[in-house]
Amino acid sequence: MLKLFFSVFLAALVAQFSLIKAQNLIFNPGCEDSLLNGEIPHWTEVVGTDWKQRESGNPPSYEGDYMFFAGVSSAAELKQDVEVSSFANKIDSSIQCFKFEGYVRAYSQSPPDHSRIILEYLDTLKMTKLDSIDLGEYYNTSEWVQVTDTTLAPIGTRFIRIRLISTRYNGSNNDGYYDGLSLIADMPSNISENNLVVPNRIILSQNYPNPFNPSTTIKYGIPERSFVELRIYDILGREVTLLVNEQQEAGYYEINFNAAILSSGIYLYRLQAGVFFHTKKMILMK
16 A cells, blocks of 8 residues: 555656646747737737737647737737746756747748747846847748757846747738747756757857956857867957867857956957857956
8 A cells, every 4th residue: 555655646746747847938828818908918019019819720820729910010029028037046057948949930922921039038137138049030831830949048047038020021911920839947957067958059148247357157059069269359359368279069068257357348259169150248347
């Protein structure tokens, strides 16, 4: 009897853990919730004032009865700021990833309208953009296209902003559609010991803290084995120091930059991995 009870308890615990792990952090992720005073619940119109539900039909929704539809505005943006402060300890220990998944498509016309999704990792006040992932513009008219991203949350992340951006190229409606959105807290990974997470593209996160005095942490990710250079420049483009200059395996990395001998001001840090490169600004404030 005790063995049976333990087995049932363990199974329930595993099921509960799986449920928590897979919980979608986005509210109203498929535009299925009833409109409130004509507005889509849990989402904010940034550009355009005509965002609404489009009923499944032509085209069919990816799932459920509705999909996100920008209405008649030639340019339109809808956003939701997802709070992730409950994961703060893991985020600030650099072991918390978030996995986004969504589906996009366009109405069958030529030229078709475009759908675009951007993810932004923000601090507590939503004033500092710690990282930004542009998942690209899509205009497939024959089927739904899956777009995904798994990112190690930068230290200090407390909100993840989901931006849906539609652009009209034809007709009177803006027919870039969205459906089946999800954001889940992926299994934490011990980057420093196992380097388990491999990005699908080159990533250079915003340094943290920023502004800083005198040291800051720079994180980056490379999708494949590459020769990596990480250089610091002043605002005039003169090289200040070379932080990384070596062959590295695919994965995420972090390095501390101490600017004690430098003057206050704006600096640039440039990551190059193979033929790809990425540059960001940082502020030294003494």
